[in-house]
Amino acid sequence: MNHWLVKSEPFVYSWDDFEKAGRSVWDGVRNYQARNNLKAMQKGDWVFFYHSNEGLAVVGIAQVDREAYPDPTTDDARWVVVELVPVQKLKRPVSLQEIKSDNRLQEIALIRQSRLSVMPIKREEFDLILSFSNDENT
DNA sequence: GCCAACGTTGGC
DNA sequence: GCCAACGTTGGC
Numbered sequence: 001m002n003h004w005l006v007k008s009e010p011f012v013y014s015w016d017d018f019e020k021a022g023r024s025v026w027d028g029v030r031n032y033q034a035r036n037n038l039k040a041m042q043k044g045d046w047v048f049f050y051h052s053n054e055g056l057a058v059v060g061i062a063q064v065d066r067e068a069y070p071d072p073t074t075d076d077a078r079w080v081v082v083e084l085v086p087v088q089k090l091k092r093p094v095s096l097q098e099i100k101s102d103n104r105l106q107e108i109a110l111i112r113q114s115r116l117s118v119m120p121i122k123r124e125e126f127d128l129i130l131s132f133s134n135d136e137n138t
Numbered sequence: 139g140c141c142a143a144c145g146t147t148g149g150c
Numbered sequence: 151g152c153c154a155a156c157g158t159t160g161g162c
Contacts, residue, residue, distance in 0.1 A: 113144085115145085
């Protein structure tokens with residue numbers, strides 16, 4: 001069981017859009033590192049849904065429902081998609097600022113490699129961010 | 139709107 | 151294979 005984080009610009013595709021649709025084909029990834037991460041996803045893996053550009057926060061949890069297959073939006077065989085289903089919206093968004101300000105989260109790719117759109121995340125980091133969202137006070 | 143950090147492209 | 155130029159992403 002692995003954990004991941006995917007970014008989406010809420011202008012283009014927000015958590016609410018995702019929840020309404022009930023499923024998402026995660027297409028359009030055109031970066032090898034992100035692609036490799038998609039390929040490594042297994043059905044049932046947990047995925048944080050992050051709003052980039054606007055919002056700048058982890059907003060929900062999704063789950064991998066279908067593992068990587070060729071991206072139907074291109075003829076280029078290099079690229080793949082996965083299918084995600086929404087699991088639940090976080091009680092409150094956990095902001096990038098909050099993540100940045102916690103010593104235990106300094107190593108995560110969200111901070112270290114800000115341009116990567118699909119990244120692995122350690123279980124402890126996943127749990128910690130989740131615990132932030134359950135803490136009403138911060 | 140600006141800029142840092144990358145990734146890609148193309149000339150040599 | 152190197153590197154300059156350029157494009158893109160995303161935070162501020």
